[in-house]
Amino acid sequence: MSPTHILTAAHCVAHMSSWDVSRLTVELGMHVLKPSSDAQVSKKVRRVTRHKGFDSRTLYNDIAILTMESPVFFTSTISPVCLPPEGSNDQYTNKDAAVIGWGALKEGGSQPTVLQQVTVQVITNDKCKSSYGSDAPGGIVDHMLCAAYPGKDSCSGDSGGPLLVQSSPGSPWIQAGIVSWGIGCAQAKYPGVYARVTSFMNWIGKNTV
Incomplete structure (x- = not known):
């Protein structure tokens, strides 16, 4: 995944309007939430893509993608998490x-x-x-x-x-x-x-x- 996308749960964004999305930001390099954020970088979210098969009752397909307005540059406090290798069917059992x-x-x-x-x-x-x-x-x-x-x-x-x-x-x-x-x-x-x-x-x- 390119450094402009973040995975999240569909139920977290299920009821967001376009107005909500326009105000949504991703805070990067953050360690302290309250009383004041210490985020190193703040990125506006350009698009929220929720899985069309999401079911709020069963929580099937509970996945969404946040697309940020610009790429993220990695630093000592901001580093990527990788997707599983393409074609992987690793179950991660007992990991x-x-x-x-x-x-x-x-x-x-x-x-x-x-x-x-x-x-x-x-x-x-x-x-x-x-x-x-x-x-x-x-x-x-x-x-x-x-x-x-x-x-x-x-x-x-x-x-x-x-x-x-x-x-x-x-x-x-x-x-x-x-x-x-x-x-x-x-x-x-x-x-x-x-x-x-x-x-x-x-x-x-x-x-x-």
Whole structure:
């Protein structure tokens, strides 16, 4: 993906009007959210592309692309996250994965002021289906990815953020998922559910040219 595009969740932008999009910005190199942003670069968003198959009830196809008005130049505080290799069908099963965001630190908790990171582990979709049972609104489907770790999870406010993996220590970060949904936060029965990026590579390619 060129440095003018960012992946996010479709449900985060589902109700945006053209007026909302015209006021939307991407803040880069940011570490502190409140009381004042320390973003290094601010970019206006030129276009929001939401997957046409997005379903707000089941959260199927929960992916969107933010296209910024100009390219991003990388610095010591702003660096890229890579897409999975073209043609990859890596399931990332049992891989440690990092989630980064300003979401609540616990279910029902307050929002932090400093960017947080948590490490979870990718599990199989079969295990995820078994855990959720009939509680998943549309079931756990192939284009979803689940990750969990005792006492750790993404939470409210992390939606649309990245789930990142590395093939080996020191290698480039790859975006394996996009924070999508879950029941509660860090509940043993309910892993975090993410949009599986490898399932959308053709769609991403068609919408970032």
